[in-house]
Every structure is written in structure tokens, then in C-alpha cells.
């Protein structure tokens with residue numbers, strides 16, 4: 001049987017670790033050729049590609065800092081050179097630079113905005129250009145292209161000590177919705193995934209000791225941390241024709257973190 005994403009090409013930013021690596025593997029398993037982007041860890045990116053290939057998938061690794069316009073242009077140019085086009089963009093690269101707000105430096109603010117928000121703008125713009133040029137190829141998909149933005153439950157939940165991060169994800173939400181509205185008539189689909197707490201290096205302090213983990217579970221009605229495979233399955237669904245009529249949403253994958261868990265045992 002034909003795989004859901006066979007014949008399609010996906011760029012996954014920040015794919016050398018965590019959620020990006022998990023999503024890259026899941027898309028490859030679903031039949032897509034995957035461009036494994038990294039900014040500073042070629043070895044980890046190669047390991048992700050090796051895993052993809054050992055499971056019968058294909059792709060290549062490429063260095064690009066998503067906050068740098070020329071790097072992004074080069075990454076798309078190389079993708080077109082190898083695979084002619086791109087069908088799926090996973091705007092995943094992101095980081096935290098945590099600080100009390102009154103002590104936050106402009107550098108900490110700008111770095112998070114540059115990567116988490118401007119990086120998504122730059123990659124989405126190049127993807128949209130290509131989707132408009134190519135249009136729909138019905139042999140591959142009913143959509144002219146798909147963009148999936150990695151947002152967070154913090155596009156909704158305020159986060160003390162992380163004002164730059166939550167502001168960047170709030171920005172991602174309106175960036176995603178505005179692009180979705182602008183290009184829906186061309187059958188381009190733009191959606192977000194809003195992870196809750198997923199076990200990755202970004203939040204290791206929240207799960208690596210039993211005490212920290214038990215504390216984290218107070219925020220998660222489903223009473224387990226999320227795994228990157230939970231996000232991988234959501235990404236495959238949003239990238240595939242199974243979600244063809246879904247546009248401009250954030251799909252929260254959070255074990256119920258948005259359900260005001262403080263009210264669980266509140267009488």
C-alpha cells in the first residue's frame with residue numbers, strides 16, 4: 001500500500017535533537033524524503049539521518065541557522081537542487097533563554113525572537129513561494145503544500161520567567177493563522193502543533209529527577225510526560241491528506257495540560 005507521504009519532500013528545522021528528530025523520523029516512516037536541518041551539531045543530524053536510512057527512508061542533512069536569511073535561502077536552494085521541490089515544512093527550531101523579566105537582557109529577548117519567530121517567518125516565506133510556483137500535484141497530495149509550526153501550550157498559558165519564549169509562541173500563533181488565511185484559497189495549509197511537556201533536552205530539568213517529574217505531573221491530567229513520538233504522529237496527520245480540511249489550527253498534544261489541572265482536586 002502507498003504510504004501517506006510517499007513522493008513528498010519535507011524540511012524539518014532543528015531536526016538534530018528532540019521533537020525535530022522525532023518528527024523527521026516519523027515523516028520518513030510515512031514515506032517522505034526528509035531534509036534534516038541542524039545549526040550546530042552535524043554528528044547528531046547524521047545520526048538522525050542514519051536512523052532514517054536504516055528504516056528504509058531517505059534524506060540529507062544541512063546546516064542552516066534559521067534566523068539567518070542567507071542560510072535559509074541556501075537550505076531551500078539545496079533542497080530544490082536535490083529534490084526539485086518541497087511539500088512539507090516543519091518549522092520546529094526553537095530555544096529558551098530564561099530570565100526574570102526585570103533582569104532580561106535585550107540579547108536574551110532578541111535571540112529567542114530571532115530563532116523562534118523570525119526563523120519561522122523566513123522558512124515559511126520560502127516554502128510558500130515554492131508552493132505557489134508549483135501548485136497542487138495530485139499524484140502526491142490534495143494540498144499545494146503544508147506548513148506545520150511548532151508552537152507550545154505557551155501560546156495560551158502565560159509563563160513567568162519565560163516572557164520572551166511565551167511572547168515568541170504567541171507570535172507564532174498569529175503568524176500561522178495569518179498565513180493560513182492568506183493562502184487557503186491556493187490550497188496551502190498552515191497549522192501548528194502545541195506540545196505540552198515533551199521529554200527532550202530543552203526541559204531536562206523538569207523530568208530528570210523523580211522529584212522534578214512528580215512535580216511536573218501536577219500540570220498533566222494524563223499523568224505522563226509526552227514523548228517525541230506523540231508529536232511525530234500528530235505531524236504526520238497534519239502533513240497528510242487525512243487532515244485535508246484542517247487549516248489554521250493549533251493541535252495541542254499536551255496530555256490535557258490546558259485543562260486547568262489545578263482544579264482537579266479543588267472540591
Ligand code: NAD
Pocket residue numbers: 013014015016017018019020037038039040041064065066067092093094095115119150151152153194195196197198199200201202203
Ligand atoms: P531541543 O533543544 O531538543 O531542540 C531544538 C532544536 O532546535 C535543536 O536541534 C537545536 O539545535 C535547534 N536550533 C536552535 N537554534 C537553531 C537555529 N538558529 N537554527 C536551526 N536550528 C536551531 O528542544 P525540543 O523540545 O525538541 O524543541 C523543539 C521545538 O518544540 C521548539 O520550537 C520548542 O519551543 C518546542 N516545544 C517543546 C516542548 C517540550 O516540552 N520539549 C514544548 C513545547 C514546545
